[in-house]
Amino acid sequence: MGLAKAQMMEDEERGWSSGDGEFVCGDCVGDEFLRAIVETEASAEECDFCHQRSGAKPIAAPVEAVMEAIGAAFYSVYTDPVHVASYNSREGGYLVPTTDTHDAVHGLFGGTFSDEFHEWVADAIFDQTWIVCDISPYRMSDREVLASGWKGFVSQVKHRSRYFFSVRADREAMDDEEIAPADFLDHLSRMISNSELVRDSHEKWFRARIHGAREKVDCGAALGTPPEARFSNRMSPAGIGMFYGALERDTALDEVTDPDRPSLDKQVTSGVFTASRPLRVLDLRHIPTPPSFFDLEKRSEYVVRKFLMGFVEDLAKPIAKNGMEHIEYVPTQVVTEYFRRVYRDRGQQSLDGIVFPSSRRDGGACSVLFFEHEQCVDDDGRTDRAMFVTDWLVLECGSLETRDAD
Numbered sequence: 001m002g003l004a005k006a007q008m009m010e011d012e013e014r015g016w017s018s019g020d021g022e023f024v025c026g027d028c029v030g031d032e033f034l035r036a037i038v039e040t041e042a043s044a045e046e047c048d049f050c051h052q053r054s055g056a057k058p059i060a061a062p063v064e065a066v067m068e069a070i071g072a073a074f075y076s077v078y079t080d081p082v083h084v085a086s087y088n089s090r091e092g093g094y095l096v097p098t099t100d101t102h103d104a105v106h107g108l109f110g111g112t113f114s115d116e117f118h119e120w121v122a123d124a125i126f127d128q129t130w131i132v133c134d135i136s137p138y139r140m141s142d143r144e145v146l147a148s149g150w151k152g153f154v155s156q157v158k159h160r161s162r163y164f165f166s167v168r169a170d171r172e173a174m175d176d177e178e179i180a181p182a183d184f185l186d187h188l189s190r191m192i193s194n195s196e197l198v199r200d201s202h203e204k205w206f207r208a209r210i211h212g213a214r215e216k217v218d219c220g221a222a223l224g225t226p227p228e229a230r231f232s233n234r235m236s237p238a239g240i241g242m243f244y245g246a247l248e249r250d251t252a253l254d255e256v257t258d259p260d261r262p263s264l265d266k267q268v269t270s271g272v273f274t275a276s277r278p279l280r281v282l283d284l285r286h287i288p289t290p291p292s293f294f295d296l297e298k299r300s301e302y303v304v305r306k307f308l309m310g311f312v313e314d315l316a317k318p319i320a321k322n323g324m325e326h327i328e329y330v331p332t333q334v335v336t337e338y339f340r341r342v343y344r345d346r347g348q349q350s351l352d353g354i355v356f357p358s359s360r361r362d363g364g365a366c367s368v369l370f371f372e373h374e375q376c377v378d379d380d381g382r383t384d385r386a387m388f389v390t391d392w393l394v395l396e397c398g399s400l401e402t403r404d405a406d
Helices: 003-014 032-041 063-075 101-109 115-124 142-159 181-193 249-256 296-316 330-341
Strands: 023-025 060-062 129-132 198-201 205-212 243-246 266-275 279-283 353-357 365-369 376-378 393-395 401-404
Touching: 023 063, 032 060, 032 063, 060 063, 063 101, 063 115, 101 115, 142 181, 142 296, 142 330, 181 296, 181 330, 205 249, 243 249, 249 266, 249 365, 279 365, 296 330, 296 353
Parallel strands: 279 353, 376 393
Antiparallel strands: 023 060, 198 279, 205 243, 205 266, 243 365, 266 393, 266 401, 353 365
């Protein structure tokens, strides 16, 4: 058998062409996982795609070295429909959505590689029809399952059943791999517990409140959690008070003031509270960066972290105060109630609050702490607070600042 024929058979078996002996550098592959392969396998001083050259040491590896990982990633998502999908000869096509190689490569890897190497990869993978396939063409990928579960949960609590959805899930009408709304919170709980986002907090908590110019806000009870929550908030419905704060004074102020809606003849008072003990919080600001898409051994981590990042974006997105906020807030209110009343971490500890990115201030951190009105007190030296509350938030002496709200 000739070398050319042997190479062709090898290419067909793995599903991509090895090319003509090209070398690629780390800058052209982009992804850190692939960069590490290039650094390990580098044996050429010039890249055949960007023509970067180094006379000191090899900077480019044979394309076969990175194509092993690229091809494996591609085939973990796409497959040949001829083996698993039904073909309708009358309609002249498969009964599931299909795509061609260039569109598939662009959808998976667009923006990852340099333009020159991207085109090479698209040409190297055999040109044919593909279908998205995770186990079977009719089954959702893991990430799609999570996204669909969240979408179903949001729809359920906003428009179908708000208080007893957990006991009447339409499981029989769902596919085996789908997450029923009643099961979604437990599924989310397991993801949170395995992601190390729960931590002990020793921070101070800033809170701000808008009020009339004649109203005095001069103590912990006046500035802390309101005794009767009259309005719905992102994490709590009307009637249920929680302590909304921030880790920075400016963030606390930005969260209660709106430059587009002036508060005439109003003032805003802010202050800083310290908890009577370290708090156990779910910190959604620092979700670990997902591992490389090309690192198949860590694919489950990639799926979960990508979902959590999208989930936090949903939690932090601004919501217009147009009357619909009472509906739009419901999913995050239910999630918050779950983490307040039901969730336990791996050490079986409950949570004291949630920290999340501010929607009003870039880089700011907001918090909702599960402290009620009676638990917000002054730093006055009293030692009998434990008689009527288990824990408390103490307003520091001299921390109050009042200014015009506009």
